[in-house]
Amino acid sequence: MANPWAGEVALVVDGRRCVLKLTLGALAELEAALEARNLVALIERFEVGQFSTRDIMALLLAGLRGGGWLGTASDLARAEIGGGPMEAARVAARLLALAFTVPEQSDGL
Numbered sequence: 001m002a003n004p005w006a007g008e009v010a011l012v013v014d015g016r017r018c019v020l021k022l023t024l025g026a027l028a029e030l031e032a033a034l035e036a037r038n039l040v041a042l043i044e045r046f047e048v049g050q051f052s053t054r055d056i057m058a059l060l061l062a063g064l065r066g067g068g069w070l071g072t073a074s075d076l077a078r079a080e081i082g083g084g085p086m087e088a089a090r091v092a093a094r095l096l097a098l099a100f101t102v103p104e105q106s107d108g109l
Helices: 024-033 039-047 053-066 073-078 084-099
Strands: 008-013 016-021
Touching (some): 008 053, 016 053, 016 084, 053 073
Antiparallel strands (some): 008 016
16 A cells, blocks of 8 residues: 555556655656756646656656666556556656655654
8 A cells, every 4th residue: 555654656557556656766766867957847847737748757667666666667658557647647746746745743743
């Protein structure tokens, strides 16, 4: 089960439920793959709806790898994504948002 408090999001890839997570290594890979100025620029693209299919694929691949998936970019490009392109975009945006969200602390913790 995906744990949003740990920055995890679930996605069905080729009929198999996978957990995605943007680890520090996955974020570095993402930044390099997208040749982004920085990750804030990528976040801004999603916030204003100016993201590309390439952005979505790179985010999903980085998240899948962060979650332990051993596939390649080519594997992901050929994969059947449960829910189609809209679900892929939703998961990518959620994954990015969770990577930079600090969970609220409760009563003195």
